[in-house]
Amino acid sequence: MSGLVAPVNRIIPFSAVDGPGNRTAVFLQGCNIDCKYCHNPETRALCIHCGMCVRKCPTGALQLVEGKVHFEPAKCVACDTCIKTCTHDASPRVLWMTVEEVITEIKKQIPFIRGITVSGGECTLYPEFLTALFSECKKLGLHTLIDSNGMVDLGVYPELLSVTDGVMLDIKAFSEKDHVMVTGFTNNQVLKNAAFLAKCGKLYEIRTVVVRELFDPAGVIESIAEYLCAYMDISMLRYKLIAYRPFGVREQYQTYESPDVSYMEQLKDIAIQVGFQEVIII
Template sequence: MSVHIPINNIIPFSLVDGPGARCSIFVQGCNIHCAYCHNPETQRLCVGCGTCVRACPAGALRMVCGAVEWNRDTCVKCDTCIHVCPNHSSPRILYLDAEQVFERVRSYMPFIRGVTCSGGECMLYPNFLSELFGLCRGVGLGCLIDSNGTVDFAEHQGLLALSDGVMLDLKCWDDTWFASLTGADGKAVRKNLEFLAERNKLAELRVIVTVNRNDPEAAVRGAAGALGERVASTRLRLMRFRHFGVRGEMEGAPSPTDERIDAIEGLAKSLGFGTVVVS
């Protein structure tokens, strides 16, 4: 029986979530909590505190049996609900199964090349992903996973076989930095980096560059060492931290300078990365 999972958003056409035009699917829920998260409303499930109900200017939310109910027709998408939520959540969630999501995806054909599942952390729902990817493969759509890398991909090789690969976030290399930024450690991420590369499933490695909140230079060096000869075939994306959408301790934090970004790009190229993209 298909499992219904919480879906935060489905973007019909995206040009930034993998090659070509893609449908991007954002699940609700994450197992780490990054200080720089640009989608903090996707981190947790709603606990029904009612704060958003009282704040909604359109009256699109109400409490029903202790849970928040969202009226899509009344909602004006002003985002007041997610701005006032004390739980890094959103009441604008749809519980859908793979077939229901696929029906939406199929309606965007033939204008998309594939789907990308993100979040939150989409690897918290591997059975959903396997079913959705199987359906998408059946109509010729590619399938990518955008992951924070903290779920062991070695335990989900059937899902990997259905996917074109993983866009893997390498938030920090050192565990002290990783814990400070996310509340967890990066051992699983480093393991997944090597595992995915060995199986030609590392579609893109992503390193964010912040000011004094992570170690991007060390991450680039560490990844290059772990990849070995495979570094030449690895696509690396360096992402400049921007404060838009960020809430909490890094709200309003500065972005790195062009000079620092250029220096890290030069470092990556000197270490042999085949493709280096700055965004």
């Protein structure tokens, strides 16, 4: 195999919420934007080995070895003390794994899974690793999905796209100004990826987290529909509308209102009116 490695935050053996059918979900560490409503802020950065969490671990699962954090999964009781201690949005429980090691974990679930989904953090920060991993998955007959914020230009990785069945793409806001407000970055690349993926038949799903205080969700849905109609039949595209909830969100951003069911249903109606057929609310 390739010998490539990537930082793996966790592997969920069976997931029913990360694409079609039963899937193994692999979460890679590290992200390239800073969403105010991030529910897993501990996946945003790589550990800088400051050692703060090592001293707090109650079971000795963390050690500093030659200036680097060493994690022993067998001793971990998943108390999350380390995550709560870290002020760098990192996790000491990340394991740098080879493609072969990840495939070994995935194989334990065969034949009970239809495919795998790689998420993050932002998994497209590791395009060569993803390409090698998905190539091996294809040999095993597995369906492959990427879950992405769309900030890495996927058009320059044709080999990756050739072994990827679909991309679940976040469009967090439509206007540049709103996207900067939500994530700290513009969305030119996100929209470019959306068009590119739509044209080549690899856009599996669009997702928007609904936070009324940050942007106009109805306007975003309408703008996305208008934009994508030029590239594909959007009645074939799933749209997932995700209600903001404060769980796991950094303290300073926990004050946004969680939209209620009736508001989410209103948004779903709007999405259907503008041409989406399969609209999912979570």
